[in-house]
Every structure is written in structure tokens, then in C-alpha cells.
Amino acid sequence: DQVVLIDLPFDFNTIEGQEDYETQIGTLAHRLGAGDLAKFDTFAVFLTDHSDPVHGDLHYTVNNKGTDTTAEVLKLLFPPQLTKFFKCGKQNTLTLLICGAAIAHTEARKAFVKVVNS
Numbered sequence: 001d002q003v004v005l006i007d008l009p010f011d012f013n014t015i016e017g018q019e020d021y022e023t024q025i026g027t028l029a030h031r032l033g034a035g036d037l038a039k040f041d042t043f044a045v046f047l048t049d050h051s052d053p054v055h056g057d058l059h060y061t062v063n064n065k066g067t068d069t070t071a072e073v074l075k076l077l078f079p080p081q082l083t084k085f086f087k088c089g090k091q092n093t094l095t096l097l098i099c100g101a102a103i104a105h106t107e108a109r110k111a112f113v114k115v116v117n118s
Contacts, residue, residue, distance in 0.1 A: 004037065012076055013061035021076070029081045041089040047077065048097040056105030058098070070102060071111035078115055
């Protein structure tokens with residue numbers, strides 16, 4: 001039994017930041033599919049972020065700047081090439097470490113539920 005920590009920092013404020021994250025996701029997907037992580041089928045995912053206290057939108061860049069709907073940010077964070085691996089396990093966990101109003105707003109909460117159920 002082994003635990004592996006994978007840290008995927010994100011900053012979607014620039015094209016370069018988006019491309020960097022896409023590259024990280026591509027590398028991780030390869031490692032999970034055919035690489036050194038292919039043997040793993042149980043995942044604990046921790047999302048650390050801030051949300052707008054009024055609307056519940058998630059920040060997509062540093063220093064509490066740049067927000068978009070929870071659904072849009074989650075779509076960027078969890079693309080299908082990554083989430084397909086989460087479907088393989090039976091004991092996967094998504095832990096949200098988000099301050100602000102992300103869970104208090106109905107649309108934001110629905111977006112989280114959609115990610116978990118997809």
C-alpha cells in the first residue's frame with residue numbers, strides 16, 4: 001500500500017496558466033492510464049480555493065481575484081480526461097476546502113453535486 005501526493009496548482013487568469021494546467025492534467029492522465037500510477041484506483045481529492053462571499057463563484061487565480069461560476073471553474077479543474085479515472089474506484093473522496101459562500105448558494109452547490117455524480 002502506498003500514498004502518492006500530487007499537487008496541481010492552477011491559475012486560469014492567463015492563457016499560459018491555462019496551458020500549464022492542461023499540460024499537468026495531460027501528464028497526470030498518462031501516469032494514471034499507463035504510467036507509474038496506473039495501479040491506483042482509490043483517490044482522495046482535496047480542492048483548496050476561495051469563493052466570492054456574495055455569489056459563491058470560485059476564484060480561478062491568486063489573491064482573491066478573478067471569479068467565474070462554480071460550474072465553469074470546476075469544468076476547468078476536472079476535465080473528462082481526469083475524471084474518468086475517478087469513476088474506476090469505489091471509495092473516492094472529494095474534499096472541499098473553500099472559504100466564502102460556495103456551498104451556501106444553490107447554483108454553486110448544484111455544480112459540486114454534478115461533478116461528484118459525473
